[in-house]
Amino acid sequence: MRRLIAAVLVLLAATACGSGGAEGFDDDSLVIYSGRNEKLVGPLLARLKSATGLDVQVRYGDSAELAAQILEEGERTRADVFFSQDAGALGALAKQGVLAPVPQEAAAKVPQQYRGAGWVGVSGRSRVIVYDPRTVPAPPKSVFELTGPQWKGKVGWAPTNASFQAFVTALRVLKGEDAARKWLTEMKANDTQKFAGNVDILNAVDSGQLQLGLINHYYWYEKVAEQGSIPSKLAYLPNGDPGALINVAGVGTLKNTRHAEAARKAVDYLLGPDAQKYFAQTTKEYPLIAGVAPDPGLPKLDVLKGPAIDLGRLESLEQTLNLLRDTGVVD
Known part of the structure; x- marks a missing residue:
């Protein structure tokens, strides 16, 4: 993971002026680092203010870059919640011990294959x-x-x-x-x-x-x-x-969050019917909680023939990035 951080810091330095540093957020705001595209989830995250009782500020970026940034920032990070495009970046953070345990009540809403240590899937x-x-x-x-x-x-x-x-x-x-x-x-x-x-x-x-x-x-x-x-x-x-x-977009709460209760409410909201219907109807993803149906045009999630894999094993992102560079697929 150290090499992943080093590789990403160059990108972060290039974008730091536009995205603000760890000190660029209000102390009384819930800060979400989102690897999901703003066009896809911006309207949904805007609704979190009423759900959490706090102002919500979002830093958007690539999931792997944001995960590396959280590790580099360490205890001074202002991220309260990490909303990742995929399970791999969440798993990498969980492996480093920076994510808090998911409350059992929240975890129980999602089938076991779509959650891991310190994170829970919110859409498939x-x-x-x-x-x-x-x-x-x-x-x-x-x-x-x-x-x-x-x-x-x-x-x-x-x-x-x-x-x-x-x-x-x-x-x-x-x-x-x-x-x-x-x-x-x-x-x-x-x-x-x-x-x-x-x-x-x-x-x-x-x-x-x-x-x-x-x-x-x-x-x-x-x-x-x-x-x-x-x-x-x-x-x-x-x-x-x-x-x-079959992968998931998922969410985890930072262990050192300043707003643990608000972060918990944010996770609960993303696993609630309003957000799950948004994923089904607006982004056309698969909702992961019982009682919310996917878009009628999609095949049922349980009939797809995806590979049997523990999504927690997708945390080996560093090895993948090294392989992509070694093969010349990425620079």
């Missing part, structure tokens, strides 16, 4: 292949097929995206370091196209620039909700393929 998502049916009548059934010559230059990925990095971590855990290195090397050699994020990949497939892309499911459903109809379709991979990873 599936990795999928988005494809262009105009040129791809039968999409691949595994991410391992994407290294074939028929897909050379026709596939998009987002190597700096937290969800992609969590998928690579799952690939390492499930198939081993050598298999993950081989897949990344072969994908790079197959001229896989690099994009900044899921939305860019989806738009490239819809425009005909790409034939296939690796994304999270909800970006497609959000675009359909906005536009009504789009050219691309989704393929949910079968048989426990690593490309069908």
Whole structure:
């Protein structure tokens, strides 16, 4: 994790002027470090003021960068709550002992496979292949097929995206370091196209620039909700393929929070019906508590054929980042 911190500090220094330091927040505010995109969750986090009784201030950024920043700031961090895009960054913080235990009442709301030591999932998502049916009548059934010559230059990925990095971590855990290195090397050699994020990949497939892309499911459903109809379709991979990873966005409370009660209320709110309906209806993710149904267009969470993996094992983010650099997938 020290190397992860060192690698990220350069990025943090470049953005420090725009994001404010640890001292840039009001003492009487609940401070959330959010690895979730502001466009996706900004309106939801704005509602936390009435739920917690405190003003809520949010620092947005990449989940891995924010996790590293919390560790670097140590006891002087002003983060009260960490809202991560994926389980891996939460697991990395839990491993370092900086997260408080999740109250049993809150943890009990979420199935065991979607929570870990010091954190709890608040929404679920599936990795999928988005494809262009105009040129791809039968999409691949595994991410391992994407290294074939028929897909050379026709596939998009987002190597700096937290969800992609969590998928690579799952690939390492499930198939081993050598298999993950081989897949990344072969994908790079197959001229896989690099994009900044899921939305860019989806738009490239819809425009005909790409034939296939690796994304999270909800970006497609959000675009359909906005536009009504789009050219691309989704393929949910079968048989426990690593490309069908079911991950979570999750939340943890910092052990040294100055506002423990407000932080607890924030977690309770994110696991309550208002927030869970927001995830289902607005961001098109899977709600994780009983009694809140997903968007009617989504396949049921319990019928997806994601790989069997303990999400707590996604904490080995540093090894994944090293592997992505070693293979030249990221700089």
